[in-house]
Amino acid sequence: MGAHSDGMSTGITEGFSGAVGGTPLIRLHALSALTGCEILGKAEFMNPGGSVKDRAALGILQEAEASGQLKPGGTVVEGTAGNTGIGLTHLCNARGYRCLIVIPETQSAEKIGLLRSLGAEVRTVPAVPYSDPANYVRLSGRIAEETPGAVWANQFDNLANRRAHYGSTGPEIWQQTGGRLDAWVAATGTGGTYAGVALYLKEQDPRIRCVLADPCGSALYSWATDGTLKSEGNSITEGIGNSRVTANLEGAPIDDAVRIDDPMALRTIYGLLWQEGLFMGGSVGINVAAAVETARRLGPGHRIVTVLCDSGDRYRSRLYDPDWLAGRGLEQPQRTGTALIP
Incomplete structure (x- = not known):
């Protein structure tokens, strides 16, 4: 992933690809004070x-x-809940490829609309389990096989995914903390x-x-x-x-593993907005609430790093809409003078 490293010293990057990575760690003041630990979020929404x-x-x-699978003018096919598809479409535009995205129709309208605005060919499909051949991930693999000049990104089982983080995100966190951290939560x-x-x-x-x-x-917990x-x-x-x-x-x-329910995740993302000024997506609520629980389990004086994956902008019509939440039996957190995370 070394694309961004040269540019960081000069402030000039090589195109979109060169701007990927090099994100700051943000200290979450309110939650650090609450737990007596230092809770840091890797600002991946940037x-x-x-x-x-x-x-x-x-x-x-x-x-x-590098392997020669993807050639100039080729097509990249992926089954995605949104963000990988968005990243792929940006990169395909920058590198001269077509992008075809298969996405469950249950995903937010913001993400589906953004994929279309970016120029991906988007196919929405019913959300069915992975065991079903019509599952969006399995369907995307078949489409890639049937499309001349196409590669299947296969983010779930393609180890290039974790190698990208092993080669960039991990070293950045290690360097930014000076090698002083006690837990990684994601x-x-x-x-x-x-x-x-x-x-x-x-x-x-x-x-x-x-x-x-x-x-x-x-099922992972x-x-x-x-x-x-x-x-x-x-x-x-x-x-x-x-x-x-x-x-x-x-x-x-x-x-260790931590399971976080929706009310806690919601209180966490609203707390991040009102106490830290950070407008975040739903998975950030899971990450940060789990980092707080990890801080409790470890006790005060520890440094914990987690991920701020994406912004709340992609979920405004859902996580930040009281009617949508009420339709799912969830209450929108209300702003008060007290900390939202007990």
């Missing part, structure tokens, strides 16, 4: 495509180009961000605790805690959680 998925998208394209959909960073940090210091955050409705893939409840968060262990997650170190 990537040029607006999310952490820019890194995976770039890594996947670079490896496909939710996982594909497994790329969590696993790539966890593998890198454990190599630098085996004492760093790697904590998997998971929403309700995902039970897998991490007792080895069985079983899910409980459901969640409004998009793009994280899974019913299976992906190739990217396979073999990644997991020292």
